[in-house]
Amino acid sequence: STFLQRAYDQIVHDVCLQKLNVVFAMDRAGLVGDDGPTHHGVFDIAYMRALPNMVCMAPRDEAMLPAMLRTALTYDDGPICLRYPRGEGVGVTVPPPAELQAIEIGKGEVLREGSGVALIGYGTGVQKALEAADLLSEHDVDVTVADARFAKPIDLELMKRLAADHELLVTVEEGVLAGGFGSAVWEALNDAGAELPKILRIGMPDRYVTHGKPALLHREVGYTGKAIAERITAEIGAPQLA
Incomplete structure (x- = not known):
């Protein structure tokens, strides 16, 4: 890369x-x-x-x-x-x-059905979203998790459905936020004239990240299931995780 x-x-x-x-x-x-x-x-x-x-x-x-x-x-x-x-x-x-079967271009999939909050992962962001969903479920917060699979073309119909059915969309990507996958989701929904829910973008910070083991760096930049779950509870006003 x-x-x-x-x-x-x-x-x-x-x-x-x-x-x-x-x-x-x-x-x-x-x-x-x-x-x-x-x-x-x-x-x-x-x-x-x-x-x-x-x-x-x-x-x-x-x-x-x-x-x-x-x-x-x-x-x-x-x-x-x-x-x-x-x-x-x-x-x-x-x-x-x-x-092995080829994947339809521009089609994502829903991995877990919930309500209120939808996490949309891209690449490694899907596993982080699933980890966050597991932690949230332990506190009676059941969220939807989707795998976008494509950042371009984006699955507009899936994004529109998730936006219509949830009050908060959370995009998760292991890349910079400026111009990244979360931006692609917002742009697609906005350009389609969809009613936009609140969108929380999780990704890499706007700075150069130092060297270190990936797990350590993920904790340092907040790219873990626990950190994502904590940001979601803060957004929706739910009790913080123990």
Whole structure:
């Protein structure tokens, strides 16, 4: 992710302008740990989704990663990119290659139904959203959790339904907030003329993050299930977590 930044001019002129069928597989997306601020891949959501003809997607776990790679390799209408983190997966079973199915472009999915609050994760943000939902459920706050899967094109119908059915939308992404996935959700709803609920965006701070183990850095920037749950309880006026 971070080293693709130096090739941005080539992406714009040599790929997107010509609408070439190129797959960008961006590893080390998000906070990568001890490699430090030069290696944190926190800008690619913003800089890739800004480009015409580009499709942007991110898997929530190691099972969805090969499915998205299959999707990218079979997509034939221009460039497409997928971002995924460095390190271990979350521990789910990866289906054999023969069972892999391409994902419909621009379609997200609801993983958990609740009320009042909807968390919309992108990439690793989905697992953080699920962790937050588990903590909130222990305090009788049952929330909806959705996996956007795509930052561009965004699943507008899903976003409109979530906006209509909930008082608070919470977007969760391991990238900068300026121009990121949360911005994409707000823009899509606003441009569609939807009635906007309150939107809380969770992501990386507007500063360079130092080096350290990813788990430590996630706590430092508030990118944990507990930190997200605490921000939600503060927003809705519910009792703080113990």
